Amino acid sequence: SITLGNLLFGVIGITLTFQANMLGAAICMVLAAVLDFFDGLAARALGVSGEFGKQLDSLADMVTFGVLPGIMLYQYITIGYGEYFVPIDERPIAHVLIQFSGFIYTLFAALRLAQFNIATNQSDSFIGVPSPAAALFVASFSLILSVQYNLNMYYPLDDAQLGELMRMKYWSAFDFHLVYNLFYPEWYIAMSVFLSIMMVAPVTMLNFKFKEMSWEGNKHRYIFLILVGILVLFTFVPYWISIPGLFYLDYAVIPLIVLLYMFYSLVLHFFVKKEN
Numbered sequence: 001s002i003t004l005g006n007l008l009f010g011v012i013g014i015t016l017t018f019q020a021n022m023l024g025a026a027i028c029m030v031l032a033a034v035l036d037f038f039d040g041l042a043a044r045a046l047g048v049s050g051e052f053g054k055q056l057d058s059l060a061d062m063v064t065f066g067v068l069p070g071i072m073l074y075q076y077i078t079i080g081y082g083e084y085f086v087p088i089d090e091r092p093i094a095h096v097l098i099q100f101s102g103f104i105y106t107l108f109a110a111l112r113l114a115q116f117n118i119a120t121n122q123s124d125s126f127i128g129v130p131s132p133a134a135a136l137f138v139a140s141f142s143l144i145l146s147v148q149y150n151l152n153m154y155y156p157l158d159d160a161q162l163g164e165l166m167r168m169k170y171w172s173a174f175d176f177h178l179v180y181n182l183f184y185p186e187w188y189i190a191m192s193v194f195l196s197i198m199m200v201a202p203v204t205m206l207n208f209k210f211k212e213m214s215w216e217g218n219k220h221r222y223i224f225l226i227l228v229g230i231l232v233l234f235t236f237v238p239y240w241i242s243i244p245g246l247f248y249l250d251y252a253v254i255p256l257i258v259l260l261y262m263f264y265s266l267v268l269h270f271f272v273k274k275e276n
Helices: 002-017 022-046 051-080 093-118 131-148 159-169 173-182 185-200 216-240 250-275
Strands: 125-127 204-206
Touching: 002 022, 002 051, 022 051, 022 131, 051 093, 051 131, 051 185, 093 125, 093 131, 093 185, 131 173, 131 185, 131 250, 159 173, 204 216, 204 250, 216 250
Parallel strands: none
Antiparallel strands: 125 204
């Protein structure tokens, strides 16, 4: 039931992307990720882990963390060209082909999930970035634009408009460049390619299946969680203390946590294991 809830949120999210509700789609993905985290815990706690659950989980993940983020990337690129509300047959063919590059993510998510299903070496770690983590990276863009900056994300802003907003809202340079990139279609094309590569990269990634709670057996997991805690704390510091030049991260902390996860896992893969 929990796994099917994940799938249901994925289908609803796909529907919302075509109903001018990208924020709703992002929220669906976040809720689905929560369910995806707990379905495995529930199965192990109830002693019902098995092949059926594994296959159902992958099918649900393919929709929610494969198809939905690919469609979101497609729509982000479309928005970047100012064509979200333009019928597809009225858009320049070159734009349509570029917009379809968002689905590169979906193709590689399928490869990643197929590899995971037949792998025998991913019980204590992942090989490649898990699709839920990559999908949350994609979903965060809607949260940043719609909630953090309260912008109409369906109409790209030009440099003059962004400059005026920077003056009126007292944005930092960080805010300006973040919003500028999130209205820039090439950003999403690059993210589609980057996340696709990371999902199938033959690199060991940290997982959070705690078999026991000791420090020695989970040292790298605990260190990562401490780093995430510091990053989250830094997100709230500007609300508590006025420090000149300190910018507000808010929802931008989500993609930063995913990037930290990738970087930390890469360090463990290439350096820590070599030392052992």
